[in-house]
Amino acid sequence: MQPTVSKEEIMQVFPKVAATMADALGCDIEDIKLDVSLIEGLDAESIDFLDMVFRLERAFKIKIPRGKIIDNARGELSEAEFEQKGVLTPVGLAQLRAYLSEVPAERFREPMKVADIARLFTPETFCKLVIVAQRETKPA
Amino acid sequence: MLDSGLAGKAAIVTGGSRGIGRATVELLAAEGVDVTFFYRDNVSAAESVVTEGRARGLRIEADRVDIRNAQACAAAADRVAERCGRIDILVNNAGMIRDNQLAAFTDEDVQIVLDTNVGGVFNMARAVVPHMIVQRAGKIVNVSSVAAEKGGRGQTNYAASKGAINAFTRSLAVELAPRKITVNGVAPGVIETEMSEPVRDLAGNDVLARILLKRYGKAEEVAYAVWFLTSRFADYVTGEVFNVDGGYKME
Numbered sequence: 465m466q467p468t469v470s471k472e473e474i475m476q477v478f479p480k481v482a483a484t485m486a487d488a489l490g491c492d493i494e495d496i497k498l499d500v501s502l503i504e505g506l507d508a509e510s511i512d513f514l515d516m517v518f519r520l521e522r523a524f525k526i527k528i529p530r531g532k533i534i535d536n537a538r539g540e541l542s543e544a545e546f547e548q549k550g551v552l553t554p555v556g557l558a559q560l561r562a563y564l565s566e567v568p569a570e571r572f573r574e575p576m577k578v579a580d581i582a583r584l585f586t587p588e589t590f591c592k593l594v595i596v597a598q599r600e601t602k603p604a
Numbered sequence: 605m606l607d608s609g610l611a612g613k614a615a616i617v618t619g620g621s622r623g624i625g626r627a628t629v630e631l632l633a634a635e636g637v638d639v640t641f642f643y644r645d646n647v648s649a650a651e652s653v654v655t656e657g658r659a660r661g662l663r664i665e666a667d668r669v670d671i672r673n674a675q676a677c678a679a680a681a682d683r684v685a686e687r688c689g690r691i692d693i694l695v696n697n698a699g700m701i702r703d704n705q706l707a708a709f710t711d712e713d714v715q716i717v718l719d720t721n722v723g724g725v726f727n728m729a730r731a732v733v734p735h736m737i738v739q740r741a742g743k744i745v746n747v748s749s750v751a752a753e754k755g756g757r758g759q760t761n762y763a764a765s766k767g768a769i770n771a772f773t774r775s776l777a778v779e780l781a782p783r784k785i786t787v788n789g790v791a792p793g794v795i796e797t798e799m800s801e802p803v804r805d806l807a808g809n810d811v812l813a814r815i816l817l818k819r820y821g822k823a824e825e826v827a828y829a830v831w832f833l834t835s836r837f838a839d840y841v842t843g844e845v846f847n848v849d850g851g852y853k854m855e
Contacts, residue, residue, distance in 0.1 A: 488738075511737065511782050518734040 467536060467596045474498070474591045477524075477598075481591050484523045488515040498588045499566055513582065516590060526597040533593055534581065537563040552576045564589060609836030611636030614688035616681065618642045618671055618728055619698025621649040623797035624747060627823035628695055628830045629653060633662035635831065637693065640684045642669040644698070671698050671724030674731075681731035690739055693834045694732045696725045697747040699765070701799060703758040714761050721765035725772060733780065742785040743834045746773050747826070750793040750849045766791075770845050777843030786842040790829045793849025795821040816851025 482496040489496075489506055502508040508516075517528050529535070537560050538546045546556035557576050561569070566588040573580065615632050619625040620641020630653070633639045643650040643666060650666040657664035665687075669680045685691050699721045702713045725746055736742030751759050752766035770789055777787040794800050794811055803811065804820065812818060829848045832838055 509782065511779070514734070515737050515783070518738050522738070 467592070467599070469592045469595050473595050474588060477591050477594050478587070480523055481520065481587060481594060484519045485516055485587055485590065488512055488519050496587050498591075499568075499586050501571070501583065502585050502587070503583045510582075513585075520590065520594055524594050524598060526594065526601050528593060528597050532597070533585070533589065534578070536593070536596060537581070539563070547578050550578050552578065560584075607836075608635055608831070610831075610834065612638075613692040613834075614638045614640075614684065614690055615693035615695065615834070616640050616642065616684055616691060616728070616732065617695040617697055618669075618724065619644075620666070621646050621653055623799055624792060624795060624823045624826045624830075625695075625697040626653055627827035628697060629664060630657060630662070631824065631827040631831050632693070632695075632834065633657055633664050634660075635835075638663040638665075638688050640665040640667055640687075642667050642671060642680060642698065644668065644670050671727055672719045674727040677724075677727040677731040681728070681735065685735050691732050691735045692739075692742060694728060694736075694742070694744045695747070695830055695834070696728055696744070696769075697830075698724055699747065699749075699799075701759070701762050701802075703762065703802065705758055706760045709761065717761040718765055718768075721762070722768045722772075725769055729772075729776065733776075733785070736780070736785045737783050740783050742780075742783075743838070744776070744780075744785065744787045745830050745833045746787070746789045747830070748773070748789040748791040748845055750791050750847065750852045752791060752845075754852060773845060774843045781842060786833075786838065788833045788838070788841060788843070789845035790826060790833065791845050791847045791849065792826045793821055793847070793852040795823055795826055797823055814853045815849070816853065819850065821848060821850055 478498060482493050485496050486493040489508060489512055491506060495506060500506060521528055539559060541556060541559055545553060547553060552560060561572055564584055566586060567584045571584055615637045617625055617629050617639060620629040621643040625641065629639050629641045654664050654666050667680050669676050671677055681691065700717060702717050704713060746769050748769045749766040751763040752770050756763060773787050773789040780787060793815065794803060826848050829846050833841065
């Protein structure tokens with residue numbers, strides 16, 4: 465099962481996530497809209513993603529294992545069910561669309577390469593990541 | 605006096621209880637750096653570095669860490685960041701030799717050298733780089749060896765590990781340049797340390813014949829190169845491996 469996260473939970477963490485992302489990207493906090501594409505809208509590069517993850521780990525006192533977004537998106541699908549030779553399977557793509565429900569449908573390419581998934585990420589994606597990590601950090 | 609910009613910085617030096625590592629710890633600390641060095645086995649040597657350094661008013665801490673263990677490296681780096689508030693400098697110095705003819709190697713002779721010399725550098729870089737990325741600054745110096753570029757009998761394991769460090773240095777320099785983190789190497793020749801004693805004992809004359817300056821290097825002479833690469837004087841140097849070998853020639 466993919467983790468489900470409510471809009472309310474997202475809005476709770478968003479201000480701190482936005483401030484952290486603005487620090488990592490060196491941009492104004494006003495530029496960090498919930499649905500802006502980090503790569504296409506804010507010129508984030510791969511090292512910026514790492515920077516954001518490291519800062520979020522500190523700001524929220526959580527651990528975000530490397531590759532966690534993709535793992536979350538994949539849910540209970542096996543790697544082979546999710547992707548073949550670096551390209552998402554139809555089931556994998558459907559799963560990704562469901563996980564990144566905040567991303568407009570037209571932004572998903574077909575075929576979709578695993579390497580291009582990061583192009584879809586928005587601040588909301590990172591809010592979800594933080595929320596799931598918080599749940600996993602707290603004792604049940 | 606020129607200001608190296610090192611005073612007040614926080615550094616980690618691996619393999620700091622002896623040899624080049626110890627000389628580096630002492631030199632950086634003398635420049636006002638808060639130095640934490642890691643060591644694995646030699647508790648009394650480590651204690652003496654700390655005691656003697658502190659008697660001179662230097663800020664030196666020791667932490668017993670096996671750099672082959674990635675989790676131990678991450679935890680130890682976090683402790684330094686917690687104590688100092690940041691990590692400005694990483695000197696990957698720890699290394700070992702296990703010389704023999706290739707055909708006579710045991711599996712362990714190969715594995716332990718690669719795990720320590722290469723695995724340790726990966727583990728430490730992975731532990732420290734996240735801190736440097738967030739800081740948008742940092743200097744990493746990897747201690748390589750002349751053996752990476754110049755063949756030596758009985759050293760395939762060691763030479764391969766040091767060649768890997770040179771390649772690692774150049775690639776990591778590319779990766780971290782956007783965050784103004786420099787990554788360089790120092791490649792010592794034959795230095796008067798415990799580690800090079802067997803080589804000097806066995807093949808001293810042959811080795812000296814290949815060194816243009818006709819003498820072995822001193823640990824401090826390598827430490828000076830590390831000092832330069834960690835100082836502000838080397839802000840515009842990255843992806844380089846700097847030889848400190850007295851002019852060592854190929855056999």
